[in-house]
Amino acid sequence: MTRSTDQPHAVLPEWDVSTWLNTPVPISVTSLRGRVVLLHTFQMLCPGCVAYGLPQAERVHRTFPASELAVVGLHTVFEHHTVMTIDALRAFIHEYRWSFPIGVDAPDGLGGPSRTMARYGLSGTPSCLVLDRQGRIRLNHFGQPDDLVLGALLGRLIANPDAPRQVDAAGTPRSELAPQGDAVVCDPAGCRMQAGGRQGSTRTSP
Amino acid sequence: MTRSTDQPHAVLPEWDVSTWLNTPVPISVTSLRGRVVLLHTFQMLCPGCVAYGLPQAERVHRTFPASELAVVGLHTVFEHHTVMTIDALRAFIHEYRWSFPIGVDAPDGLGGPSRTMARYGLSGTPSCLVLDRQGRIRLNHFGQPDDLVLGALLGRLIANPDAPRQVDAAGTPRSELAPQGDAVVCDPAGCRMQAGGRQGSTRTSP
Amino acid sequence: MTRSTDQPHAVLPEWDVSTWLNTPVPISVTSLRGRVVLLHTFQMLCPGCVAYGLPQAERVHRTFPASELAVVGLHTVFEHHTVMTIDALRAFIHEYRWSFPIGVDAPDGLGGPSRTMARYGLSGTPSCLVLDRQGRIRLNHFGQPDDLVLGALLGRLIANPDAPRQVDAAGTPRSELAPQGDAVVCDPAGCRMQAGGRQGSTRTSP
Amino acid sequence: MTRSTDQPHAVLPEWDVSTWLNTPVPISVTSLRGRVVLLHTFQMLCPGCVAYGLPQAERVHRTFPASELAVVGLHTVFEHHTVMTIDALRAFIHEYRWSFPIGVDAPDGLGGPSRTMARYGLSGTPSCLVLDRQGRIRLNHFGQPDDLVLGALLGRLIANPDAPRQVDAAGTPRSELAPQGDAVVCDPAGCRMQAGGRQGSTRTSP
Numbered sequence: 001m002t003r004s005t006d007q008p009h010a011v012l013p014e015w016d017v018s019t020w021l022n023t024p025v026p027i028s029v030t031s032l033r034g035r036v037v038l039l040h041t042f043q044m045l046c047p048g049c050v051a052y053g054l055p056q057a058e059r060v061h062r063t064f065p066a067s068e069l070a071v072v073g074l075h076t077v078f079e080h081h082t083v084m085t086i087d088a089l090r091a092f093i094h095e096y097r098w099s100f101p102i103g104v105d106a107p108d109g110l111g112g113p114s115r116t117m118a119r120y121g122l123s124g125t126p127s128c129l130v131l132d133r134q135g136r137i138r139l140n141h142f143g144q145p146d147d148l149v150l151g152a153l154l155g156r157l158i159a160n161p162d163a164p165r166q167v168d169a170a171g172t173p174r175s176e177l178a179p180q181g182d183a184v185v186c187d188p189a190g191c192r193m194q195a196g197g198r199q200g201s202t203r204t205s206p
Numbered sequence: 207m208t209r210s211t212d213q214p215h216a217v218l219p220e221w222d223v224s225t226w227l228n229t230p231v232p233i234s235v236t237s238l239r240g241r242v243v244l245l246h247t248f249q250m251l252c253p254g255c256v257a258y259g260l261p262q263a264e265r266v267h268r269t270f271p272a273s274e275l276a277v278v279g280l281h282t283v284f285e286h287h288t289v290m291t292i293d294a295l296r297a298f299i300h301e302y303r304w305s306f307p308i309g310v311d312a313p314d315g316l317g318g319p320s321r322t323m324a325r326y327g328l329s330g331t332p333s334c335l336v337l338d339r340q341g342r343i344r345l346n347h348f349g350q351p352d353d354l355v356l357g358a359l360l361g362r363l364i365a366n367p368d369a370p371r372q373v374d375a376a377g378t379p380r381s382e383l384a385p386q387g388d389a390v391v392c393d394p395a396g397c398r399m400q401a402g403g404r405q406g407s408t409r410t411s412p
Numbered sequence: 413m414t415r416s417t418d419q420p421h422a423v424l425p426e427w428d429v430s431t432w433l434n435t436p437v438p439i440s441v442t443s444l445r446g447r448v449v450l451l452h453t454f455q456m457l458c459p460g461c462v463a464y465g466l467p468q469a470e471r472v473h474r475t476f477p478a479s480e481l482a483v484v485g486l487h488t489v490f491e492h493h494t495v496m497t498i499d500a501l502r503a504f505i506h507e508y509r510w511s512f513p514i515g516v517d518a519p520d521g522l523g524g525p526s527r528t529m530a531r532y533g534l535s536g537t538p539s540c541l542v543l544d545r546q547g548r549i550r551l552n553h554f555g556q557p558d559d560l561v562l563g564a565l566l567g568r569l570i571a572n573p574d575a576p577r578q579v580d581a582a583g584t585p586r587s588e589l590a591p592q593g594d595a596v597v598c599d600p601a602g603c604r605m606q607a608g609g610r611q612g613s614t615r616t617s618p
Numbered sequence: 619m620t621r622s623t624d625q626p627h628a629v630l631p632e633w634d635v636s637t638w639l640n641t642p643v644p645i646s647v648t649s650l651r652g653r654v655v656l657l658h659t660f661q662m663l664c665p666g667c668v669a670y671g672l673p674q675a676e677r678v679h680r681t682f683p684a685s686e687l688a689v690v691g692l693h694t695v696f697e698h699h700t701v702m703t704i705d706a707l708r709a710f711i712h713e714y715r716w717s718f719p720i721g722v723d724a725p726d727g728l729g730g731p732s733r734t735m736a737r738y739g740l741s742g743t744p745s746c747l748v749l750d751r752q753g754r755i756r757l758n759h760f761g762q763p764d765d766l767v768l769g770a771l772l773g774r775l776i777a778n779p780d781a782p783r784q785v786d787a788a789g790t791p792r793s794e795l796a797p798q799g800d801a802v803v804c805d806p807a808g809c810r811m812q813a814g815g816r817q818g819s820t821r822t823s824p
Contacts, residue, residue, distance in 0.1 A: 045503055045504055045507045046507065047507055047508050050462060051463070059354055060354065063352075063354050063355060063358070064358070079503075080503040080507075082499060083495075083497065083499050083500035083503050084503075085495065087494060087495050088495035088500065091457055091491075091492040091495050091496075092457055095457045095458065095459055095492075095598050095603070096459050097598075146269075146353075147352075147353035147354045147357060148265055148266065148269050148353045148354075148356065148357040149269060149357065150354065150357065151353060151354040151355065151356065151357020151358040151359075151360075151361060152269070152270070152357040152358070152360055152361030152364070153361060154357075154358055154361065155357060155358035155359060155360065155361030155362035155363075155365070156361035156362065156364060156365040157361075157365075158358070158362060159361070159362040159363075159365040159366055160365055186507050191507070251709055251710055251713045252713065253713055253714055256668060257669070285709075286709040286713075288705060289701075289703065289705050289706035289709050290709075291701065293700060293701050294701035294706065297663055297697075297698040297701050297702075298663055301663045301664065301665055301698075301804050301809070302665055392713050397713070471766055472766065475764070475766050475767060475770070476770070558681075558765075559764075559765035559766045559769060560677055560678065560681050560765045560766075560768065560769040561681060561769065562766065562769065563765060563766040563767065563768065563769020563770040563771075563772075563773060564681070564682070564769040564770070564772055564773035564776070565769075565773060566769075566770055566773065567769060567770035567771060567772065567773030567774035567775075567777070568773035568774065568776060568777040569773075569777075570770070570774060571773070571774040571775075571777040571778055572777055
């Protein structure tokens with residue numbers, strides 16, 4: 001189970017989204033302060049995202065009240081840039097009926113991982129990040145966390161509306177990814193860049 | 207999602223267990239005060255218990271720290287009394303490797319539902335009850351609750367170690383079951399007594 | 413179970429494929445005569461194809477010897493033409509590791525269902541067609557047939573190497589689809605054109 | 619895939635059943651000659667039987683016409699003899715709604731594996747045996763065969779109504795099991811006697 005401690009947690013920096021879908025207005029990380037956040041990063045051609053990650057994000061979106069928890073998707077492309085376009089993503093969302101807001105992570109213009117993915121130091125897709133009401137990172141998981149474990153973490157964070165409001169502005173994760181699209185490996189769990197130093201397991205912020 | 211309110215919750219009365227398995231010492235409801243409790247009631251010949259309920263109880267047992275949450279099984283026989291004996295249950299536990307404590311609910315001696323099952327007014331198996339740290343009933347679900355929903359409830363209750371300690375001693379559920387073993391119907395969700403007034407959906411204590 | 417009869421079966425007409433992937437040489441219906449054929453028609457953005465149909469085709473491809481049975485995929489686009497391009501399909505095949513030959517059904521140039529899809533009168537995706545060694549249609553199923561039922565049909569057809577060689581050249585299915593891309597409905601079973609008269613169940617050629 | 623050859627196959631000897639359930643009259647191996655037979659051997663407290671083997675036998679029973687294929691269950695007890703009684707089995711069949719004929723394999727009277735289990739040299743439960751129309755063993759599989767593979771075999775055997783009628787009366791499998799109930803190991807695949815020499819994979823009769 002994911003445990004809480006009294007140690008400081010890094011606050012998630014802003015994302016850099018070029019286009020928003022499934023929402024009438026753009027969403028910022030800051031605007032979600034006060035609610036628990038599930039950030040699901042994915043690619044539409046990532047088998048593990050389609051089979052497990054996105055359905056879990058949708059389940060969370062439908063299970064928890066919007067006043068307590070926000071689910072946000074982020075399309076973080078790091079391969080096959082020419083075919084995973086905004087139009088393709090729009091068709092994908094239509095066919096699969098994803099109902100939560102989804103942002104298109106801004107491309108780096110060089111064919112590497114998209115900007116926010118690099119900024120957050122994510123090693124592949126799907127990645128599941130959970131923020132508490134202060135915007136602090138409480139889970140950073142490559143692959144799909146277990147429903148029971150994820151539910152427990154979300155329930156715990158929702159139950160703490162009066163947790164201290166001071167946030168830890170330091171500790172922003174550094175990019176650990178070189179922009180090299182070739183070395184991508186997909187397996188049932190997800191798609192990863194081999195150059196990424198983080199090997200796909202949960203990192204719960206202490 | 208299961209929501210909390212400020213309304214009083216009934217405290218679960220003591221169970222009446224004739225034999226304990228998987229534990230060196232008997233367990234009382236009172237002895238668990240201070241921890242969140244998942245009580246899983248089942249019959250070894252109930253298909254829904256074997257396929258869904260018991261595996262979920264085992265997952266919860268393995269996921270949460272014992273210092274925060276206790277999982278207890280209760281073998282509540284209301285049909286086929288002559289074959290669902292303690293020896294048969296012991297073989298069943300051995301084969302399926304259930305690792306949490308399991309109590310044998312005391313038979314009523316008349317061939318009807320076992321005593322605690324009647325005392326708690328349970329309509330069939332599996333039933334999943336969740337108690338908060340004060341022993342109050344926060345979930346009473348016939349069938350298997352969703353992992354995400356159950357996880358959220360458990361996480362929320364674990365996160366509230368300082369909730370008010372005063373307990374509501376009233377409101378004990380009355381028996382609603384007549385001791386008539388004939389009218390039992392099993393489907394994939396579970397086994398129910400048809401005379402039981404409660405029709406198998408979740409009752410979250412308000 | 414799918415039953416055989418002595419009635420004549422229509423021989424599947426040739427498909428009209430613009431590009432082949434996963435095969436060094438183009439494949440014609442005629443070239444497969446003498447082997448049992450599983451033809452799986454799909455779209456890369458059809459949820460039912462990705463979750464059920466394509467994995468089943470892959471299982472069949474890996475289970476049966478190539479000398480007895482050929483699995484062929486056909487990308488039959490009838491919606492979202494601008495994003496389901498050959499390059500997108502190539503990336504999709506790469507990520508999901510589909511290993512059987514896949515043909516791109518020739519577009520009609522008008523934005524309607526692709527040519528072979530119209531020629532065969534298919535109402536949506538996925539569709540599963542099974543041909544016997546004489547190229548006759550023995551199963552035409554919208555959605556995913558049960559593994560046990562499909563296995564039994566394939567086993568039966570493989571076991572009949574000496575079935576009569578005369579083929580029924582008549583009975584070619586007529587198109588039943590108007591080229592109107594708007595009225596597409598996807599559900600877990602697959603994606604259908606609403607104007608299509610055939611409502612998604614198995615049609616076993618008698 | 620299971621392949622056929624021209625080599626002789628052993629004919630399954632008669633079973634030794636003490637009680638039949640789900641059938642008005644006793645069934646002999648000989649009486650099934652002319653039909654394909656799926657024999658599913660199980661124990662009611664074997665997790666792999668309950669989760670996978672018995673549901674597959676039920677699916678086969680419901681899928682194929684009775685005129686072509688017979689499904690027979692055989693309760694082959696080799697552990698926990700005192701609780702896996704006929705009354706317990708009857709309750710088990712009632713609760714799970716198994717609808718095919720089930721025979722109780724005659725106990726050896728010494729607490730070891732039941733008689734037919736020993737006669738057939740089966741190493742554990744579940745075991746799946748398939749007989750062709752001449753009563754010859756075409757599959758002897760410990761655990762659950764894949765639906766696609768099993769379906770293909772059954773379809774192939776059903777399709778060969780005119781296969782040679784002469785049977786190979788020799789080659790009866792010898793018992794390979796010592797009657798020692800202690801060394802039983804259950805895992806998700808099934809329950810095995812450790813002294814049994816055959817290690818749990820498919821043995822397709824050549």
